[in-house]
Structure formats: structure tokens, C-alpha cells
Amino acid sequence: MTDTSWTGSLHTLSGGRFELGIGTGRPGAETVAAGLKRPFGTGSQRLAELAATVDQLTVARDRPPLLISGAGPKVLDLAARKADIISPALPPLSDAAVASPLWTSCAARRETASATSSWV
Template identity: 50%
Template sequence: MTDHPFRFGAVAGQAPDADAWTGLARRVESLGYSTLLVPDTLQTLSPFTAAAVAATATTTLRVGTFVLSAPNRTPRAVAWETVTLHKLTGGRFELGLGAGRPDAERDAAALGVRFGTPGQRIERLSETIDQTLDAAKDVRILVAAAGTKLLRLAARKADTVALGVPPQTTEEQVAAKLDELYELAGDRFHDLELGMNLACAGAEPPEWALSRFGRTGTGILVGTPQEMADTLLRRRDHLGISYVSVNAQFLDAFAPVVERLAGT
């Protein structure tokens, strides 16, 4: 059980031009989503730049990275970018960090930086958080975590913990991860905002999405708006998950759920 209110994010990283990107940002805001979140890959828009442009086109929408691959940048560079965006957005920027998804090593090679071992990447993530908070103490930090070492780091230093699990992960498996986080976080646990990402959502998700992501699991939410809302309410009651992000391709299909639950 948690007393954190629901909030919702839309994850997007592609647009043909500035008009399309700013139009998307305004639509995300108008539909009641809290955040527009930009992934960190060389096949998508540069996350800091895209977040800045989205912020200039909106007034209340928060913007963030989901999630920045900490090994691909120096901690000081991330802190510099973050404090700049934090100031220029009026505090609307949220820094989402991870230790690098499986294909982030290829991006690191293309950028000419050393990816490092798992232990080195976690250490880089920890240092990035420390330097960022030294530069902007009140910036909100999200850490994507699944394994024990990352969960331990997130338990100590994050404001939001996003469970980095595949869409097919069952609620029982999610509960086991959160039990582990509870043990690691101790007294901090109830202060943590818990988040999960939906790969697809809606009454009738397209076949390509179901084929790609699967038909069952916590990352696939299918049903009427009320059925989806009821599922999320139950998950918040049983698991404590209150921050839900969704692939922006399902922005409109999921909007009725946002209308029902955002801020409650």
C-alpha cells in the first residue's frame, strides 16, 4: 500500500521535425500526462535536447530521460546538462538513469567511450547521481533497476525506482523484486515512488505490438478504460506502483485511464 498519487508518463523519442515534436509535447500535456520521457539511444532524438524543446512548448509538463545510459557520458557532463535543464525549465526536468541496456554497449563504442564491466557501470551511475545532486540538489532522480546491486543503489539514492523488467514479467515476479527492494531500502521504502513502463495498452492493441511484446504480463495492459484503471488501482494497493509510463504510440488509447486516475 502506498500514499503516492498516480502520475503518468509518455515515452517518445522520434519526430520528423520540430513542429511534430512540440505538437506531441503539447498533446501529452493536454491529455493529463505528468511527464514526457525521452529514451537514450543513437536511433532516437538526443534526450537532453529533445527534453529542452518539449519544455519550451509546454507550461506544466515535466520532461525527463528514460533512461540515460550513465556509462555513455561522464558524470560531470550529465550534471552540467541536468543543472542547465533544471534551471531553464523551472524545475520541470527529471533525470532518469540506468547502468546501460544490453545494446547500449554498441552506442558507447560509436560514441568512443568505454562501456565498462557491470560493476564499473554501476559505480559510474552512483557517481553521476552524486555529482548531479551536488550541482542541483532538488532535481528528481529516477533509477531503472532490476538486479540486486542496482536495486541497492536505487534504494539509497533515487526518488523514483522504475523496475527494469521485460513486459512479460508476471505480477508475482514484480512482487518478488519489490520485496527485495523493501529489504534493501529499509525506512526509505515508503518515500520511494515506484514505477513501471507499459509496452502497450488499450482496448485492442495492434497485432504487431502483441507479437512483439507478448499478450500477458505487467507490461501489457489490455481492456476497457475502466478495466485498465481497476488493474492499476489493484497494483498500487498490492505492489505500491503509482508512476506508470506508456509507449507514446498508445498515448490516446491510454488517455482515458490517465483522466480517471491522474493525481488520485
């Protein structure tokens, strides 16, 4: 599990202006991890680590707003349930035909989870 104690300190030191954005990875992250000789893990492993980190963060008393970014249904389900801010991951230069189904899916998950999340 990731140590998240630093997030409360950064939140306080920034006067509440810090927002923590996390997800399960991004295109090219596996190559970066290999270059740093760090394990990247499978999608399931990264999702489990993200969920554990989010659980640890959401029980903290003094924490920054939590932004979760992703495109897969499991990450978006987690974001709908736990995030303060949801940022659906879109490919560069995406048009409405690509973005609309993802936004619709996010909105449905958010309503189902009764989250009070905002959107980026």
C-alpha cells in the first residue's frame, strides 16, 4: 500500500490549493517504469493498488480533493464512488463521437453511485 500521509501536509502547506490526481497509468507508463527498474504490474494489480490508495485517502481527516482519471469501466466505477473530481481519459484530439459515450458512461456511473463529484 502507498504511504499517503504526505498528501495532508501538502494540502495544508498549500492553503488548500493542492488537488491530488491519480489513476492506473497512462500510455507509455510501462516504458517509464521499466527505465526506472520499477514493476508496472497488470491492469488488475494497478487497479487494486489504486483502490487501496483511494480507501486510505478517503478516511483521512485533512486531505486534498481527490481526482481520479481513467477510461475503463472499473476505474470509472471507482471514481464515481470515491472521487471528488472525475477526469475521463480521452485520446488526444478526441471529437464528440469519441468523447460523448465516455461522458455518458461516467455520468451514469456517478448517478448510480450518488457521488457529489465534479467533472474536469
